[in-house]
Amino acid sequence: MIERHDFETTAPIQKFGNGSSPIGGHRSFEKHRFLISRISMRTLVNVLTVAEFLNFRHAASYLGVSQSSVSTRIKALEDHLGTILFERRHRGVHLTEAGRGFVNQIAMGIEHLDHAITTAGAVSTGTIGQLRIGLDSSIASGFLADLRHRFLEKYTEIQIIITEGRATDTIRQVRDRFLDVAFTMRAIDLPDCHSRSLWSEPFVVAMPIHHPMATAVAFGWEDLASEKLLVRRGGAGPQFLNHITRRLAERNRTPNIQRFDVGRDTLMHMVADGEGIKLTTEAVASVPFPGIAFRRIADETEEAKFSAVWSPHNRSPALKNFLDLATEMSRSA
Structure with missing residues (x-):
């Protein structure tokens, strides 16, 4: 079932510093600018809802708008596209061949948009994404192995990427933001990094x-x-x-x-x-x-003595969750 949304206008197309667009190159963007600027998200939701109910009145009732509003939006869309999407009949409507293709593509686009919104929300809470860890010791057993296992059990959609090397190398990568956190076998006191002593062996x-x-x-x-x-x-x-x-x-x-x-x-x-x-x-x-x-x-x-080192400028929610769990384990050890 299509959910009702209040999309008043077309969302602006984000441009990057080099003048390009996230939906393609400059030429592609310019080619479709005219059409995109005249098709709102509300119109696309209207199309999907009518395609589901195959009835303007029922679709309008579900959306909480007037039937004439839905009909007018879809007629305007058909004029812009230069094709008929719905064949009007006395007891409802039927999708034309062009309409079926258009609806299928729009439905996939809405699903991708919904997934992008959901994923962005999950990343912002640290429940999905990546965590890049640097090590100078083994994770075969002990505190670090237990921490990794417990974190992955709790945050199943987080991928942990491990890099092994000397402490000087992993700390440099933390500074350069190639790593989120480094674990080192020494006490660390660096002016440009945060650190926390977690366990000893x-x-x-x-x-x-x-x-x-x-x-x-x-x-x-x-x-x-x-x-x-x-x-x-x-x-x-x-x-x-x-x-x-x-x-x-x-x-x-x-x-x-x-x-x-x-x-x-x-x-x-x-x-x-x-x-x-x-x-x-x-x-x-x-x-x-x-x-x-x-x-x-x-x-x-x-x-x-083993410490965690991370950049104060790293705002990764996954890193925060990881450090919170590490601190909790350290205090209860």
Whole structure:
């Protein structure tokens, strides 16, 4: 059933900065300007309603207007189009072949317009659209994995697009509005960005299952000083590098660090093959990896702290909903 609308005049055609029109190029717009300016949305709704009732009087009654008003609008439209849309009969009307084609096209156009209006409303409330997230750590488990799952369960029409990289890279993309939010393994205090500390995880060491420390009662940073420590150049690698260097410097020890430009899984395979050990966090440890044992460091007093970073100029409703949920989860953790 066609819904009644109060469309008094034709909606203006929006023009962009380059003088073009959203409905096509400049020539297309100029070609149809004359016709478009004389066909109102009210007239098109009248046509669809008459096509549904096949009776001017019934259509007018439904629309809450006079029969003569409906008849006059449609007659004027037919004159503009240069064709007859309705064949008038004593007990009603019938669509001509041209009328059927016109009504079908207009009905599709109205559906598209209705969808555009509904979609715009949904985007404005953050229930549909995209959310672009930057990461320097894993989403296999832990707080971030739970946040993502809960958000997608609540907002089923939001598509989350994930980019992984170093914190410096993802924060730059937040500034450039290529990302909505970045999650980083460090406390952030930037003058041009907003940030919020959300969760923390204990540090753990990934090592081959046959490594002596894998079965030791306990071990500390002094024990790690003589080990070969594998660190990624990307992701959260720079943060792990800084933490290792600081902890061993506190003990007047020089770390044996080897850095690799590889992904997280590749580095874990290297650990499993006995090429070294790797500092990581508890969320990674909760996902079993063949040939690897995860152990905590006995004298480690800090946890890895994770923060969200976003631009104060980003007004995305989806981002607001995402951050609200993250804050709620953080407070209840």
